[in-house]
Amino acid sequence: MTSSRTLLAGLANGVMAGALWGIVFLVPRLLQDFSPLQMAAGRYILYGILSCVMLAPRWKMVSQQVNQEEWRALFWLSLLGNLIYYVFLAAAVPLIGGPATSLIIGFLPITVLLCASRDQDSMPLRHVGAPVLLSVLGIVLIVCGSWLHTSASSSSPMPSSMWDYVLGILCAVGALAAWTAYSVMNSRWLRRRPHISGHDWSLLTGVITGAQAMALGLPAFFYPGSAGYPPHAGMDWLRFWTICGGVAIFSSIIGNGFWNRAARLLPLSLSGQMIVFETLFALLYSFLWEHRWPTGTETFAMIFLVTGVLWCMAAHRKQA
Template structure:
């Protein structure tokens, strides 16, 4: 009968609907992660007198301690992790947590926020390009002819915001141009760390689709705890040995410092990682990499709110270009890679 739907056709449509729902859920999880991660760009501005190392170790010490009671929820899942899994979590914690935030906080304190934010904002471009070559066999390849317009819009948006910030620094004789340049270089180091992290985190999650993203987030927090505790103790000892006047362990505003570390440890580190893990299980890595731009947009919003000023027109145009690039990018779907037959 003309127009009749075969059982196979109905099954194919059901699979397509399921894939579409998973895709939409993945984008929503990535958006939630970006909104939460954007908070970490404001903390260094709120604590300008605190060394970046203390902020990094403090944040992840709070994250690790918070994960101790949270681990009780996922104790059955965590018991199933092998030593190789814990070793992988430890590497992710070192590079994607401690080292990344140490570089980022140091950068933000030297640049004032927006420049570091837009340099980190290159992550969607960097990760998408790397993942589109590295993970094509697993995730499919995003067609370059359709992907490049999205990447170009994101790059344009980053360039416009960066231009505005750089002009403001050059016009202000009180600003330290050398410190500003060092801050930019530190942000590039942070980009390298967080290009490595989502690729290797996605490798584990895609290889273990049956594992809970929440349990894996908690596992990374538990792996971070000893590293952060050692780092905090080492910083305290180094400061004491060099006669630092900075009051330790919690600085001149202990209530603000501890409260902020606990807040971003819970919201950005644990809940943000949980949301990102959920997105990484549902989306190709190249596409998920583009959606890190949500973090950039949230961080810019929070930074301008903290400054109490409206962004200049070039920055607004850059933000619009970033949003347009994301909108274009999420419309591009991966195509399976067909293996070439051997000529013999």
Template sequence: MIKSGVLLGAGAGACWGLVFLIPLVLSGFSPLEIASGRFLVYGSVSLLLLLPFLPRMARGLGIRDIGFLLALGASGNVLFYVFLASSIQKVGVAPAALVIGLVPVLVTILGRNDQGTVPLPQLVLPLAMLVVGMVCITVDTLQVAGSTANTLLDAILGLLFAAGALVSWSFYAVFNARALKANTVVSSQQWAYLTGMASGFWALVLALVIWGFQSPSTAGSTAGGETLDWQMFWLVSLGIGLVGSVLANGLWNGASRRLPMTLTAQVFAFEPLFALIYGFVFEARLPRPLEMAAVLLLISAMLWTVQKHSVAGKRERQQKQALTSPAS
């Protein structure tokens, strides 16, 4: 169960890591435009895939469930990606990815009382390693801002945007996992599609606000007057909507159903790890010393926590076996 959950989480992380490159590939577009394009695709595809099952599921979903899905779509998808894209366009992939790597800290704290979790005191050291990694990347980002064309203000704003993404996704991860474990009406994949439809609703609202108030003379160009490549925009949005949303969220929901909350938090670290790999390849450079230190701390903390959960799970199974074994 744990092994399959970790593998599903790794697959989701590999898909999600790609979304970190999109703000650089579509650098002429604003974070709001990029987020609306991605989630319009996700919402549309989710609706098409879910159409055959909607009548049956509608009977099992109440107003509270719909409101909950809308909240998840806003926090964990649209708002998260607006913050993330803003951060990446300010400071690049590596700093944003490593700040997002702190998701395990927040999720572990928020979900510490959920069933199957390892007691928080046992996770103090790996969580402390993640915090030290965060300090490393903050120092590195501010140092780079002082030695390049990037301003110190851009660096600070970029880190603040990344912190906003961190908070929004942490709340999403906790409440989404709880909902999946409590809901027996829909499958993990169907829940991903329902979340996609909710995200598509917010993306449509966002698109109407963005493009509805633009004049025809400025709708196809950047602030500097450069012509925008809308064909590239929609091709990239289609690709990332399918891979980074439909596929990734389905894999993640499968992992969330199989893993205890504190381990789900650590498995999320696959996303920033893959994002870092993709980012360094895209920028054609090796990590700087403080970036490398942060990466090593992130990997070590994740492996340490997985090991703790494996030991705890084995001990729990042995205790259950002892209780159910017939007395001799």
């Protein structure tokens, strides 16, 4: 049974992870002249290099704690939770905007809750159904409000056609599916391997992700068929690698470390709710980028999201 203090510690780690992960929704806007494949490859190549540097002094000790089965798990976790997820996300944001993308991915509490319903320490669906449905209502409101704002504002990304909007929705749903699989698998592996710290698990994930991202380097940076994207000068590449490096450090290494601690401290039925904080911070950063206040619909949606998480946490505290 999870104690009340453990739940609060897990909540704090989840909030910090969300604050750092929300940054990634701005990257497609800061690097809109680069392709989604280039953004994913750049971020995760640097994530891998930095992880190797940080693990190097302790590599012998850490590597002895990981067997062949765990390396295979890290391979799939890296592919799902990093490369596939981020390519879909980076493709969706320019097409439908940051708020709509972040809120579609905000369906994660629902998808994770359904996957976790049979876990031993998860709350029964009947106890957490109402708060989760409240979060769903917030998601529906924000997606509708974001679409109306996008249509009315020239400062927001405007799909050139209905097909672009549909494609953006499909990319966001693909990111949701990849992150659901990652979240469930990662939480279960962390619970099965308590001898590996959340920080080391994040760095090991980074090593594998970096190796996978190297395979993306050739088509991302050297394939001449990057249609629709202009050639880049030296200062463009400096901006690109600086932003990718910042995201690798703060969102990947530090943010993943916070998330792994939250996933280990919280039941899976509650850890899925923590993704709401990524959504909320992504919305905040989007509003700051667009120099606007949230609309009434967006404000109510965020209230519903936060209330849903706190309600769900209260149910778990009562159980504890």
